[in-house]
Amino acid sequence: MEPRPSTDAESERAEEHRGRYKIFLGMAAGVGKTYRMLQEGQAEAEAGRDVVIGYLEPHGRAETILQSEGLEVVPRRRVHYRETELEEMDLPAILRRAPELCLIDELAHTNAPGLEHTKRYEDIEDVLAAGIDVFSTVNVQHLESLNDQVAEVTGTRVRETVPDAMIGSADDVVLIDLTPESLIERLRAGKVYPNERVQAALNNFFTVENLAALREVSLRQVAEEVEHKRAITEPVLGSREERLLDTAAPQAIHDRLLALITPTPKSQRVVRRAWRSAQRLGGELDLLWVANSEPTKDEREQLDALRRLASVLGAHLLIEHGDDIAATAARVAQERGTTYILMGRPKPRPAIRRLLQPALPFRLLSLLPGVDLRIVADRTLLSGGGNGKREEL
């Protein structure tokens, strides 16, 4: 009897045999994911590969239907469910047909009950496991981890979600990008939905604000995927300096901001600036108070307010006890991988203290040489406050 191969060897072989997976990701319906998938399918067929359409949902769009012409289609199967007849992708037929490349639209779709799998992305796993390459499409709001974020941004929650691992397991993710204005133009021209649905779509989901936010989420998602893949796949070679640069690069892409605060209303300006910077950089924000004594009643009140503000902003409030602010902040920054520190204007100090110890920003710069430091201006010092003079905004 031959010895059974190890599980590792089995999974390695399955991995080698597995088809290649390409996902076309879009911010919303109508950006041209299906069209682009068909275009690339046509190019593969032209190059002599055996390409079939496993499932296509052209939504009656003439351009999309035209692009699918000439490609073999695996007929859909009919499924009876609660006295209705539904059309679903025919997974067994695709596996029997065993093409080199199969185009499968809308990977977030939920199958009718009674089929092999509940979700279409599970069907796709079977197709890939059979060694067939797959091209598929999905919109960003279907990604599980972004579902809440997208719902908050657009006010619309989608029920059909796919695990983020599906995107992570894809060999290629192609972002189909379109400006919000162009997509709205396509919608108005009747290229996305039939005319009777256009106005409702424009009034609800397809607003410039919603689409701009979704576009940002999609771009960021793909950037993160690319960065993640780069961090995993790039070999570390070359001289010591090159290796250092190489290992430093992926960390440097993720910005993490640390705002040094005190439990006073003045810190809110620092928090506001820090949060805006974090939003622009797509980074996480930590708020740190280094306490050298127990908080007073007023400070506790302010801390509660800061805690609520941090929760609304999605930031993390940290309280550390210590007498040396710079040393404590430097330790926290190192632990949390901070790339950027923001702080308010330090209080003026008496000459003797200035002689004995450098100011906080200088100490931070020397303790954290790789971290950027920004000092947020205190506007109250510019205003000559208290004169009652009105200033136009």
Added chain:
Amino acid sequence: MTAVLLVLVVLLAVAVVWLAAMHLQYRRRRPSRLPTAGAKRILFPFMGNALSQRALDAALRLAKAEDATLVPVFLARVSWHLPIDTPLPRQSSIALSLQEAIEQRATAWGIPVDARIERGRTYRHALRQTFEHERYDRIVLAAAAPGSNGFDAGDVAWLLDNASGEIVVLRTAHDKTIEPPARRARRRRHAVPAGTIAHVS
């Protein structure tokens, strides 16, 4: 020996003079007229994308007269299908812009500001949360007017029943509004070109 002693005395004298000069400079630089937190607190709740300039000015006048701290509270609504403690980036962005504008204006008046963002399922829920979390002596609010955000008659009646302290309601018809910069810029882009006659209803 005497020469060394003399040099030491001169050096010491220079050091003392230098330290005294630095200390004087520090005392001069130390801000003396910063707005300091007033004992009284005036709540100024607002919602939406813009806030009434007249209502804000009235709140600032009151705060100035009473030497009080202005507490602008942005009321953020959380959809029912999201957890109440969910982060709200879009509303936060608007809130922080408006709070920045309020702070600028208040600073010009020399009034201390202690801003808040309060979440709730509805504006009234967010107000109720505010009353639970904040100390305050007075509430100043803008009544709803066509084309601007504000509290309607029902809200005001609800406030009279549920809030303690004095309530000042301001009618803000034909009001100027303060908006976040992004919104202002967008409106400018869509503005009627110079020289064209626009219909104003």
